[in-house]
Structures are given as C-alpha cells and as structure tokens.
Amino acid sequence: MGRWEPDARGRLVLAAVDLFTEQGYDATTVAQIAERAGVTKSTFFRHFPDKRELLVAGQEALSRLLTEGIAEAPDGASPLEAVAGGLVRASTAMGPANREFAPRMKAAIATSTELQERDALKSVSLAAAMTAALVARGVPDPTAALASELGVLAFKRAFAEWSEGDRGAEDEFAGYALAALDELRAASASLG
Structure with missing residues (x-):
C-alpha cells in the first residue's frame, strides 16, 4: 500500500461497488473494501461510518x-x-x-x-x-x-x-x- 494516493473516498466507493457486485453486499467486509481501494481500515472510517454509507457518497x-x-x-x-x-x-x-x-x-x-x-x-x-x-x-x-x-x-x-x-x-x-x-x-x- 502506497503512502498516499489521491481520491481515497472515490476509490473506496468504486472498490465497494465492485465487491458488492462480485460477491454480494453481505459477504463484503470493510477490510476487503479498504484493501481493494489501497487504503487502511482507519482511512475507510475517516470517510464513512459503515459500508452502507458508501452508497450515498x-x-x-x-x-x-x-x-x-x-x-x-x-x-x-x-x-x-x-x-x-x-x-x-x-x-x-x-x-x-x-x-x-x-x-x-x-x-x-x-x-x-x-x-x-x-x-x-x-x-x-x-x-x-x-x-x-x-x-x-x-x-x-x-x-x-x-x-x-x-x-x-x-x-x-x-x-x-x-x-x-x-x-x-x-x-x-x-x-x-x-x-x-x-x-x-x-x-x-x-x-x-
């Protein structure tokens, strides 16, 4: 994972949508979303309180x-x-x-x-x-x-x-x- 890449919020949304489509919403974890987006879980939680809120970004x-x-x-x-x-x-x-x-x-x-x-x-x-x-x-x-x-x-x-x-x-x-x-x-x- 790089030290910093721009648009973490946007990458999190894209990663989540792809994972929700591939494996379903319930089977997708915050850790998987963060990993796919190339950020940490703490970065995820700086942008969203939970995975459901990604939808309303x-x-x-x-x-x-x-x-x-x-x-x-x-x-x-x-x-x-x-x-x-x-x-x-x-x-x-x-x-x-x-x-x-x-x-x-x-x-x-x-x-x-x-x-x-x-x-x-x-x-x-x-x-x-x-x-x-x-x-x-x-x-x-x-x-x-x-x-x-x-x-x-x-x-x-x-x-x-x-x-x-x-x-x-x-x-x-x-x-x-x-x-x-x-x-x-x-x-x-x-x-x-």
Whole structure:
C-alpha cells in the first residue's frame, strides 16, 4: 500500500461497488473494501461510518446543488421552474465518471435489500431538501412537496436514461433532467 494516493473516498466507493457486485453486499467486509481501494481500515472510517454509507457518497453535494439552484431561480418562477433550476445546477456534478459508474452501482444495489432501502432513503432526503428550499421561497408546503417529488422522479428517470445511453455521446445530463421534468409535468396535467 502506497503512502498516499489521491481520491481515497472515490476509490473506496468504486472498490465497494465492485465487491458488492462480485460477491454480494453481505459477504463484503470493510477490510476487503479498504484493501481493494489501497487504503487502511482507519482511512475507510475517516470517510464513512459503515459500508452502507458508501452508497450515498456525494448525496450532500447533490442536495446542496439542488437547493442552490432552487434558491437562485428568478423571482416569480413557478415551483417546477425552480425545481428545473435545481436540476440544472445538480447536473454540473454529473460527468462522464458518473455515467460510467452508474450501471455498476445499479447492479450493486440490486444485490441487497439493505442497499435498496438506503437508496430509497436517499430519494426521500433529496425530496426533503428540495421541499425546504421551495418553502423558503414562499411555496406552500403541499405544493412544494409535490414539486420536489416530481423533481426527484425526474432526476431518477433522467439518470437512468442518461447512464444507459450511448457512452460516446457528448450529451449533458441537464437535457435529460429537463426533458424528464417536462414529461412529468405533462403527465401530471393529464391526471385531471
């Protein structure tokens, strides 16, 4: 093991996802993850309290970007326009590495009920952050909650389509997110 290599956190996440996919979540130990990432167990615990938390690496940054985009939406923007601003801001964190990593993460999540539950909690947390940002703009709570849930659903739909799309394409995540939000807006209008 080298004295120091950059991006220990990122290497830990990649190592964990690969091990979860190869041998299952329950059979994977923190020691194995640390070894695969080329770090010590103590380095692992400096970055994550347990192996389950590897799944939500970057969630705080994503929540922050979503809420910043909502907060910075122009005065008079509708709740969904503000959510669109959040999705565009969050898309700045979605680069080629995320696109390549997504299928492996999806496969790892599929191996474990615990990871599926943690993934669902991540969605709840993102919706709560967006709801709070909309309420801070003066949007009534039920409207803010509905717009936030549509935002999370748009993000998830866009991420699935973007990450499963042509890897050679130069298309940006923001376009997928805005298209998904527009589809959901139209679908909700047809509910009556």
